[in-house]
Amino acid sequence: MDHEVEKSEYVIDIRSLSFQYGTKTVLENINLQVQKGSFLGLVGPNGSGKSTLIKCILGLLQPNKGDIKLFGQPINKFNHWEKIGFVSQKANSFNTGFPASVFEVVSMGLFRKVGLFRFLTKQHKEKVREAIALVGMTDYLKQNIGELSGGQQQRVFIARALVSDPELLILDEPTVGVDIQSANNFYEMLSELNQKGITLLLVTHDVAAMTEKVSAVACLNKQLHFHGNTNDFQENHGLSAFHGQEVHLLTHNHGHGGQ
Numbered sequence: 001m002d003h004e005v006e007k008s009e010y011v012i013d014i015r016s017l018s019f020q021y022g023t024k025t026v027l028e029n030i031n032l033q034v035q036k037g038s039f040l041g042l043v044g045p046n047g048s049g050k051s052t053l054i055k056c057i058l059g060l061l062q063p064n065k066g067d068i069k070l071f072g073q074p075i076n077k078f079n080h081w082e083k084i085g086f087v088s089q090k091a092n093s094f095n096t097g098f099p100a101s102v103f104e105v106v107s108m109g110l111f112r113k114v115g116l117f118r119f120l121t122k123q124h125k126e127k128v129r130e131a132i133a134l135v136g137m138t139d140y141l142k143q144n145i146g147e148l149s150g151g152q153q154q155r156v157f158i159a160r161a162l163v164s165d166p167e168l169l170i171l172d173e174p175t176v177g178v179d180i181q182s183a184n185n186f187y188e189m190l191s192e193l194n195q196k197g198i199t200l201l202l203v204t205h206d207v208a209a210m211t212e213k214v215s216a217v218a219c220l221n222k223q224l225h226f227h228g229n230t231n232d233f234q235e236n237h238g239l240s241a242f243h244g245q246e247v248h249l250l251t252h253n254h255g256h257g258g259q
């Protein structure tokens with residue numbers, strides 16, 4: 001089915017990618033295409049190379065071998081980074097003393113467009129409110145970010161990434177430290193964003209929680225072991241076939257740790 005899709009329909013197109021830290025090979029011969037409008041879950045145990053792959057996609061690391069295209073353009077020529085929003089796990093680290101409201105934090109997502117010292121126009125403010133509404137945080141507009149729960153903070157960071165209208169949103173382990181109920185609501189929200197047309201790449205080891213929401217799964221452990229739709233993943237390859245044990249355990253621990 002993928003063969004019929006025009007190349008430019010791939011938001012991310014990775015061919016024969018390998019990456020080493022020094023002499024240690026962390027990614028080996030990765031081929032991965034992310035179709036426009038899809039919701040791809042990238043799963044794998046800790047240390048399997050997920051973050052490294054994301055850093056390659058964001059142009060922060062240079063692969064030793066292979067090619068990456070973003071929106072049909074080779075990554076070294078790609079100059080539309082505003083199309084890509086990124087929310088990392090580490091975003092979730094504001095403590096209670098951080099002096100910024102939800103509105104202010106989300107406004108920061110416009111600085112690239114607006115400039116640091118220029119005032120927000122009425123339209124900008126409207127955009128900020130829209131992004132906050134998209135993640136269901138309108139009731140917390142004026143609240144200090146540090147007073148929110150981990151799950152709520154993550155929603156705010158998503159809003160900050162959304163405020164500049166990205167076409168692709170990459171999320172690296174967004175539910176670490178978030179309780180199960182909040183994580184489920186969070187995935188539900190991602191699903192809604194996806195239905196609005198945003199392509200999503202969700203990196204996680206939380207397989208159990210995300211398989212219901214994503215449209216495709218890619219399974220990484222140095223090499224890409226599986227890439228296909230969610231049903232095939234659950235029925236055939238997914239949890240039991242290769243590194244399933246470890247993923248199961250991690251999921252289990254994560255669930256308990258999060259409660």
Ligand code: ADP
Nearest residue numbers: 021024026044045046047048049050051052053
């Ligand atoms: P994941 O995100 O799946 O947990 P990572 O991409 O962070 O995996 O790491 C993959 C492997 O690369 C791990 O064995 C890790 O120890 C190693 N690694 C990660 N970052 C570095 C680095 N800066 N230098 C050397 N090795 C690294």
